[in-house]
Amino acid sequence: MVKVTICGAAGGIGQPLSLLVKLNPQVTELSLFDVVNVPGVGADLSHINSGAVTKSFLPSSREDKTALADSLKGSDMVIIPAGVPRKPGMTRDDLFNINAGIVQSLAEGIAENAPKALILIISNPVNSTVPIVAEVLKKKGVYDPARLFGVTTLDIVRANTFISQLYPEETKPTDFEVRVVGGHSGETIVPLYSLGAKSHFEKLSDEQKKTLINRVQFGGDEVVQAKNGAGSATLSMAYAGYRLAESLLKASAGTPVTECTFLNLDPSIKGAAEAKKLVGGLEYFSFPVKLSKDGIAEVEYQILEQVSDAEKQLLAVAEEQLAKNIEKGVSFVNK
Template sequence: MVVAAVLGAAGGIGQPLSLLVKQNPAIKELRLFDVVPVVKGVAADVSHVDTPAITTGYVKDEDGLKHALKGADIVIIPAGVPRKPGMTRDDLFNINAGIVRDLAQGIAENCPKAFVLIISNPVNSTVPIAAEVFKAAGTFDPKRLFGVTTLDVVRASTMSAQAIGKPNDASQYTIPVVGGHSGVTILPLLSQSKPALPESLFSDSEKLKALVNRIQFGGDEVVQAKAGGGSATLSMAYAGYKFAEQLIAAAFEGKKGVVAPSYVYVADNKDVQKEIGQDLAFFSVPVELGPNGAEKLHPLGQLSSYEKELLQACLGELPGSITKGVNFIQQPKL
C-alpha cells in the first residue's frame, strides 16, 4: 500500500488532484500540504470519500511539511502561483522556483526515496531545480524524478480527434509528445499516432500547423477563456493523476509495459542525446515505468520532416530553460 503526499493541495490543481488520488485503491494514506490553512478543510472534505486512504492536512506551521513527507512513497507537486492573462510560464519562474526549491529540500530530508512528480510551472526549469537540490543533498536518483507532461499528451489526443472530425474518439488515439512542457518546446509526434491519423491531415500543411500550435499553446486557450479567473486546473489535475496512476500501477502493483512520456533526466543516456543531436540534461521522452521508476527511456523514433523542424525550434529554447533552473540553485547567494 502506498503513502502519497500532495504539496500545494489547496490550490486550483491541488484540490481536484487530491480528490482523484483519494480514489486510487492502492493509496493507504494521503497527506495534503499547503501554506494556507484551508488545506485542513480540503483534507476533511476529501476524507469523506469512501475509499481506503486515510487523509490528513498539514500547514507550514508545526513542521507540517516534515509530517506530510515523512516516509512518503510518492510526492506530487502542483504548488505555485497560477498563470494569469498575458503571463507566460517563464513569468512564473521567480516565485515558483523558490517554492519548488524549498519543497525539494523537504523531500531530500524526509523521503529521499520517494517518486517525485513535478507539475509546478515552468516544468522545463523547476525539474532541474529539484534535481540540483537533490544532488546537493546526495539523494538524487534520476529514475525517481519526473516532470509531468501528461497534459500535452491528453491535449494531443483530444485536439487531434477534433481536428479530424472524430471528437468522440479522443481516448482511442495514443500520441507521444516529447521535448519540454512549454510552447514551442512541446513536440507532438502526430506521425506516430496509434491508430494512425488520416493522411489528409498531413497533406494539409495549414491544418497540421494549426493543430500543432493548438497543442503547444493549449494552456493559453484556457487562460483566455477564463478571462482572468484562472488557468488550466481541472485538465491538469486529471493529467497529473493519470500519470501518477500509471506510475503506481507499474511501481507498486507490478503492471508491465507501462510507457508514458515524461520530462526526465537524460544526460546519461547516449541514445537520447544522439537522437536529439544535442547534449541536454532533461528532455521529455516515452518512459517505461516500473518498480524503480524510469526503468527505460524509449527512443523518439522516426520523425517527419516537419517534426524535425519542430525539434529544432524546441532545441532553440529548452537549453536556456534548463540552465535557468540550474543557475537558480548554483548561483552564489548575495
C-alpha cells in the same frame, strides 16, 4: 501500504488532484500539505468512503518546517502542483521567480524526509523546475534520476483530444496515443502525429496541421482566455498529473506501462545516453519511458529516429529553447 503526499493540495490543481488520488484503491494514506486552507480540503476529502486515510498539514508560520517534514515522512510518491497560476498575458517564464523558490524549498524537504519517493513535478515552468529539484537533491546527496518526473502528460492528453475533434464522426480521444516529446511550454512541445495518428494527420491540409500543432503547444492560453483571467488549466492538469501517478502505481504493482515525461537523461538510466545524443546533448528532455516500481526503467529513444522531416524542424526549435530553460533552473540553485 502506499503513501502519497501532495504539496500544494489546496490549490486549483491540488484539490481535484487530491480527490482523484483519494479514489485510487492502491493508496492507503493521502497526505496533504499547503500553506493555506488545507485543513478544510483534508476534512472534506476525509468524508469520502475510499480506503486512503487523509491527513492535512498546515505550517503555523513562514518559519515552520515541521508541517512539511511530517507530511513527507514515509512517502512513496510526492506530487508537486504548488505555485501561483498563470494570469492573462503571463508567460511560463513570468512564473519562474515565484515558483522556483517554492519548488526549491519543497525539494529540500523531500531530500531530508522522503529521499526515496517518486517525485512528480507539475509546478511551472517544468522545463526549469525539474532541473531545480535535481540540483537540490544532488547537493543533499540523495539524487536518483529514475525517480524524478516532469509532468508533461497534459500535452499528450491535448494532442489526442484535439486531433479527435477534427474527426468527430469517426474517432474519439481514446482512439489515439500520440507521443509528445521535448519540453512543456510553447514551442518546446513537439507532438509526434506522424507516428501516433499518421493516417488522420496526413489527411489534413498544411494549414490544418500547423493550427493543430500550435493548439497543442499553446493549449494553456486557450483555457486562460476562456476563464477570463479567473484561472488557468487546473482540472485538465489535475487529470494529467493523476494519469502519470496512476501509471506509476500500476507499474509498481507489476503492470508494464509507458508514459511520456520530462526527465534527466542521466546515463544510469537505460537508453538515456542514446537519447541524449539525439537531442544535441541536452541534459533534460521529454521522452516516452517504460515505468517500473523504481521509477523510470528505460527511455524509448528510438522514437526520434522515426520522426518526419517536419517534426525534425520542430525538434530543432525545441532543443534551442530548452537549453536556455534548463540552464535557468540549474543557475537558480547554484547561483
